[in-house]
Amino acid sequence: MGSQKSYVELVDTPICMEPLRRKIENPDAGAHGWFVGVTRRTTGQRVTETLHYEAHNAMARRELNKLAERAVQEFSLLHVVIVHRLGEVPIAEASVAVGCSSRHRPETFAALEWIMNTLKKEVPIWKRELYCDGKTEWVHPGLNSESQGVDS
Amino acid sequence: MEIEVLMFAAARELTGCDAVQVEVAGGTHVPRVTEKAQDSEKAQDSEKAQDSEMAENTEMVRNFESATVDELMNALATQFPVLQALLPSCRIAVDCEYVGTETRIAPGAEVALIPPVSGG
Numbered sequence: 460m461g462s463q464k465s466y467v468e469l470v471d472t473p474i475c476m477e478p479l480r481r482k483i484e485n486p487d488a489g490a491h492g493w494f495v496g497v498t499r500r501t502t503g504q505r506v507t508e509t510l511h512y513e514a515h516n517a518m519a520r521r522e523l524n525k526l527a528e529r530a531v532q533e534f535s536l537l538h539v540v541i542v543h544r545l546g547e548v549p550i551a552e553a554s555v556a557v558g559c560s561s562r563h564r565p566e567t568f569a570a571l572e573w574i575m576n577t578l579k580k581e582v583p584i585w586k587r588e589l590y591c592d593g594k595t596e597w598v599h600p601g602l603n604s605e606s607q608g609v610d611s
Numbered sequence: 612m613e614i615e616v617l618m619f620a621a622a623r624e625l626t627g628c629d630a631v632q633v634e635v636a637g638g639t640h641v642p643r644v645t646e647k648a649q650d651s652e653k654a655q656d657s658e659k660a661q662d663s664e665m666a667e668n669t670e671m672v673r674n675f676e677s678a679t680v681d682e683l684m685n686a687l688a689t690q691f692p693v694l695q696a697l698l699p700s701c702r703i704a705v706d707c708e709y710v711g712t713e714t715r716i717a718p719g720a721e722v723a724l725i726p727p728v729s730g731g
Binding site for chain 2: 521554581585600
């Protein structure tokens with residue numbers, strides 16, 4: 460059973476789901492929900508070889524904690540887990556995992572979407588694409604001409 | 612004042628640095644009262660500020676030693692032209708919190724330039 464309401468972590472190794480699942484267990488929960496964002500190979504016409512993530516670590520942790528605590532409040536969650544991977548993340552591997560538990564399913568469904576939307580706007584983490592043609596590009600939404608629609 | 616600004620993602624790549632030093636001419640409201648205000652500050656060591664004039668002067672001194680986020684952004688654009696295209700979409704974080712353009716940056720605070728984020 461999860462001992463704390465929210466759990467946030469930045470990791471530089473593959474995200475291991477099994478220990479995370481236990482963190483949202485609760486006898487009062489009627490719903491467990493997970494969103495796992497994975498690195499995609501194609502963006503429009505471009506083909507990605509691999510992705511690299513970096514963060515303002517201290518601030519990212521702080522923003523993720525704020526996000527988790529707000530989600531618990533606003534969606535009456537029993538538990539929330541947010542784990543983001545940094546460094547190189549090969550194609551088709553998880554870059555982010557978000558888990559929620561709540562008494563009923565609507566809260567978990569709504570919270571997962573809100574957490575991911577807010578994370579993508581507020582948390583100081585960036586991805587850099589290494590394309591198969593050898594070019595690299597930091598993804599800065601609103602600034603990249605060819606990377607619009609890069610989304611997990 | 613000189614402010615160290617942490618660089619991330621494209622900003623780090625463009626400047627080639629993890630952090631840049633920016634000279635910011637802060638304290639636009641400052642001036643004439645500075646000397647008097649410093650006296651007030653000394654007096655404050657032995658005795659707490661009791662009248663509003665003293666409090667006001669102390670405020671002036673504080674302003675003199677700080678710059679606003681807006682002033683920092685302008686200085687960054689001038690001193691690091693390579694960042695110019697990126698800057699309008701960037702935010703500034705002070706001590707790990709996003710701040711508005713009017714916020715004053717206290718000496719010694721950790722300042723970071725935050726380009727549009729792309730986690731997830």
